Amino acid sequence: MTTNMGTIDRTLRLIVAAALFYVALVSQSLGDGGVYWVSIAIATIFAVTALVGTCPLYSLLGIKTSRTV
Template identity: 55%
Template sequence: MTTNMGKADRIARLAVAAALLVLAFGTSVLASGLLFWLALAVAAVFAVTALVGNCPLYALVGLKTCRDCQ
């Protein structure tokens, strides 16, 4: 699998995923059912794409945020 995400993009996604998890589990802001599950889903997608280094949406539109991608 090719990498299409740069280091800054990956760090930002992990930060957003962590923030969403804190909001979902640590506060009552996202206590309602749909928002809670939506936050968990977005956090999971962001975390997986950041750890793998490949965003399928970036691949669809031909976007790369790294300098030395393959």
């Protein structure tokens, strides 16, 4: 699998994932289950794609933010 995400893109995704995990924790303490599960799902997708370096949606759309060939 080739990487199609650059360093800045991956870093921003990890930051957004961390923020969404925080939102999930806060919403769980407030008792809002819907926000909790949506936040966890999106945060997990962002974290996994950032760690792997490949975004399936980027592949479908032909987007590449990495500088490698």
